[in-house]
Amino acid sequence: MLEVRNLSKRFGGLVATNDVSFTVAAGSISALIGPNGAGKTTIFAQISGFHQPDGGEITFAGQSLIGLAPERICLLGVTRTFQIVQPFAGLNVRENIAVGAHLHRAGRREALAHAELVAQRVGLGSQLDKPAAALTIAGRKRLELAKALATDPKLILLDEVMAGLNPSEIDEIIPVIRGIRDGGVTILLIEHVMRAVMNLSDHAWVLNNGSLIASGTPAQIAADPQVIEAYLGHGAAARMAAQKQEVHHA
Template sequence: MTAPLLVLEGLTKRFGGLTAIDGVSLTLPCGGVTGIIGPNGAGKTTLFSLIAGSERANTGRVLFDGGDVTRLPANARAVRGIGRTFQITQPFAGMSVRENVAVGAYLRHARRNDALARAAEIAERVGLGGRLDAPAASLTVSARKRLEVARALATEPKLLLLDEILAGLNPSEVREFAPVVRALSAQGITVMMIEHVMHAVMNLCAHLYVLAEGRLIAQGPPAEVTRDPLVIESYLGKGAAARLARGGGHG
C-alpha cells in the first residue's frame, strides 16, 4: 500500500451555532476518482473549503502529501498541489479564456510565453480550444465549468477537487464531460468530486463517501453505498429504506 495523499483527522468546522462539518476523518489514497455525495446542506462544499484552505477548521488536522497543511492559507496549499473548482463558477470576467487559465499556469511557469502556451494546451484538453480569446464573461454555463477545470488543472495539482462541475449541464454535456474527468485520472491526478448527477457518479467513481449533517455516514463502492439504508434515509427521510424494501413507494 502506498502512502495516502490526503488524510483528514477529526475535522470540525462551526459557523456560529451551526456545525457544518462534525468530526470528519478520512484517508484518500493516491490516484483514482472518489465521489462525495450527500443531501443539500450536508457540508460537502465546506469540506472542500477546509481541504483547499479557503476556510480554516476549528479542530482537526489536514495532512497532504506527507505534510501538515492545516494552518496554510489557500494559496500555499495550491503551491503544495491542491487544486479546486468552485460550485458557483468564479471566472476572472474581464480576462480572456487564455488569460484566465494562464493565471493558474503561472504557478509553475514564471515566464509569460511558457504560461500562455501551457494555458492554450490545457484549454484545448478540456474542450475550450476554439474559445481561447473569448472574454470569460461571454461563456455559457457549460464552458464556464470547463474553464474552472482548466484553471485548476493549470496549477498542475496532485489532488483536484471538483465541486459539482456537472450541475446545470444538459445530458449530452454531461456525457462530454465524463471522458475529461477520466483523462485527468489517467494522467495520475487524484480526483475528488462532489456530484449530484448520480449516473455520472456511479460511472466515474470507484469509491464514494456519503456526508449528511456534517458527518460521514457511509463509504464504499457506489453500488453498495447507494443500497445502504442509512444513506437512503438521509436523502428521503426516516423509514424510507424500510418502505422501499417492502416494495411500496407510497405512504
C-alpha cells in the same frame, strides 16, 4: 495521498463538520456526496485553506495543511474548483487559464502556451480567443476546471462541476474528468449527479448533517438504507424495500 482525521468545524451553534475522517488514495477518483447543507463544501474549504478547522488534522503527501494559506496549499499541489463559476470576464479563455498557469511559470509566453495545452485537455481548444463572458454554462464549467488544472495539481477538488449541465453535456464531461485522472491527477469530487458518481468514482463517502454516515463503492452506497433515508427522508428505505418485495411477488 490525502488524509483527513477527526475534522470538526462550527459556525456559531451550527456544526458544519463533525469528527470526519477519510483517506483519498493517489490515482483515484473519489466522491463526497450527501444532501444539500450536509457540509461537503465546508470540508473542501478546510482542505484548501479557506476555512481553518476547529479540530482534527489534514495531511497531504505526509505534510500537514493546517494553518497554511490557500496559495501555499495550491503550491503544494492541492487545488479546487468552485460551485459558482466566476471567470475573469474581461479576459478571453486563454488568458483566464494562464492566470492559473502563472503559479509555476513567471513568463507570460510560457503561461499562455501552457494554457493552450490545458484548454485542449478540457475541450476548450477551439475557444481560446473567445471572451470568457461569452461562454455557455457548460463552457464556463470547463473553464473552471481548466483554471484549476493549469496550476499543475497533484490533487484536484471538484465542487459540483456538473451542476447546471444537461444530460448530453454531462456525458461529454465525464470522459474529460476521467482523462485528467489518467493523466496523473488524483480527483476528489462533490457531486449531486449520481449517474456521474456511479460512472467515475472508485470510492464514495456520504455526509449528512456534518457527519459521515456511509462509505464504500458507489454501488454499496446506493443500496445503503442510511443513505436512502438521508436523501429521501425517514421511512424511505422501508418503503423501497416493501415495493421491491411487492414486485418480486407479483
